[in-house]
Amino acid sequence: MSMPESTLETALRPQRDAQRTRTAILAAAQDAFSTRGYTDTGVREITAAAGVNPALVSRYFGSKERLYEAALSELLDTKQVIGLPRESFGMAVVDLLTDSQRSRRNPLPMMMLASADPTARAITDRLLKELFLEPLAHWYGQERGEGKATCFAALASGLTLYRELYPLNAFGVQMSAETRAWLVAAFQSLID
Amino acid sequence: MSMPESTLETALRPQRDAQRTRTAILAAAQDAFSTRGYTDTGVREITAAAGVNPALVSRYFGSKERLYEAALSELLDTKQVIGLPRESFGMAVVDLLTDSQRSRRNPLPMMMLASADPTARAITDRLLKELFLEPLAHWYGQERGEGKATCFAALASGLTLYRELYPLNAFGVQMSAETRAWLVAAFQSLID
DNA sequence: ATGCTATGTAAACCACCGTTTACTTAGAGG
DNA sequence: CCTCTAAGTAAACGGTGGTTTACATAGCAT
Known part of the structure; x- marks a missing residue:
């Protein structure tokens, strides 16, 4: 080191x-x-x-x-999310999740592709809570932080699922401005 | 029959x-x-x-x-979604997705648990597009229907993932009113 | 230089799984 | 009643995959 x-x-x-x-x-x-x-x-x-x-x-x-x-432990990290500015949080998150550079060593596809195996899913469940959801909930704030973190994870996972694993046109490289705007608004509404 | x-x-x-x-x-x-x-x-x-x-x-x-x-073919069906009233679409969808009765024979967990296998994923990809996304996009309307249908699938999948497969408290039986309201608003904003 | 230990390898082990083959049998038609 | 076909079964086949075991060797310490 x-x-x-x-x-x-x-x-x-x-x-x-x-x-x-x-x-x-x-x-x-x-x-x-x-x-x-x-x-x-x-x-x-x-x-x-x-x-x-x-x-x-x-x-x-x-x-x-x-x-x-x-x-998975080494890849699960809230720093990229927590470091984002709150006023333009939605846009920053969508930019992060649709960055074509970060396709490999991505914990989100890794987690979802491991969901089928029972023991891998149990490991994923524990690490997701410990290393991601709890810090993120704390960052969101003590008021409804857990719910907001869970909603964040759900939308981020869905976006990644249909962008990386099932490459759908609407989430691909030529995502429409309207689609992006909906995603941005959805993520941003978790802050406001 | x-x-x-x-x-x-x-x-x-x-x-x-x-x-x-x-x-x-x-x-x-x-x-x-x-x-x-x-x-x-x-x-x-x-x-x-x-x-x-x-x-x-x-x-x-x-x-x-x-x-x-x-x-999967037999279970993939847009009728439950398409039959919903547009003015209260968000609430109706959240009610549908959080109905504790429909845990078994649910195409959404079935699809996500099959994502790990390459051939099963290819089958899922085809059926999802043919039997769900395309009809739903048509129902949404010719204007940006595909993007809206994809966003719908992403949020519904994320909700199901963390409700059925990784049972998280925030999406469980005692979902908070705020969390539910965010989901309702997100689904509803795909109509308005 | 020479042991000794950590490091690495080759090969086998053992269990599981999808599928095929050979065989049995229920039940309708003559 | 007899036969023939469709329906069902038991068992084996071939492949795979994680893990273990027995063995080889590089490199440090004495």
Whole structure:
């Protein structure tokens, strides 16, 4: 964590580095879980993308479930939402959610694609509450913060679902001004 | 379809009835796919609930995927939404989506729990557009109907996701008046 | 240099699942 | 009554996937 990257050190890098291997597996898992989903991605695919042996998932994370837990934990973060200005909150949120750059390592598709598996869903449920809904509810304010955070999550999830997973035209790259305006107003009305 | 049910006919009913068996499998599949999801329910569970042999899924539906297609097709229906009064549309939709009676055989959880499987998602995508979004867009009106229908689906899916699959307090049985009001206003604003 | 330990690998294990095959049997038609 | 077809069943097949086990080796410490 204190080591900077450089081509010189890359050359001198030891072939065996537990931390680096663990990080590589975690990053590959985040990519795969966000795009193909928890159930549909096997540990063999993840470790192949990381360039290591499948058995290392058990060694470094204990199980595929715990790997999913670590992968989602690192991505679930309210800072991007909480840092937004309240007066133009709706627009900022829609901009954030429709930013085409942030398609990979996105916790929202990751969560929804994991909903089918019972144990992954239980993990998602716990982390979503602890790491996202509770901080967001506190940010909204002590008055009805929980309800507002839940409405936020519902609309954000629905938008992501039909934008990333079921690519619908109306939520695609050429979203109409009216559609965007409705989304902006809906998110903004959670503040006012 | 013209045969009424009676205890007398039940007694005289032949032990082998292809139509009845097919219907029993379909009903069991709708129950299971709506609650546990496409990936997590095996054909053995479905046929066990229907009281028949697993091989009959292949006989009557061709494959598990086609069974899913038949199960979802029968449930996807815009009539419940399209029949609603436009002036109180928001309230009627929220009442419909938060009706605790309609938990089983619900196409929305069924769709979301199937999103993880690639082929099931492709089927869902097609049926959603053909049987729901296009009729709903037409009902909304030729002006921006597609965008409105997509927003409707997004909010309805988000609400169902955090009400049925991840039971969150704010969307549960004791939903606050403010939360409900926000949902009602959001749905209603798609009409006005 | 030489053990020793952490790191990594290959291969097997074991359970599950969708589907197919071979076989049995109920029940209508002659 | 007999036969033939549709309906149903039992069991196996082939593939997959997470995990474990046994083994190899890189790299640090002595």
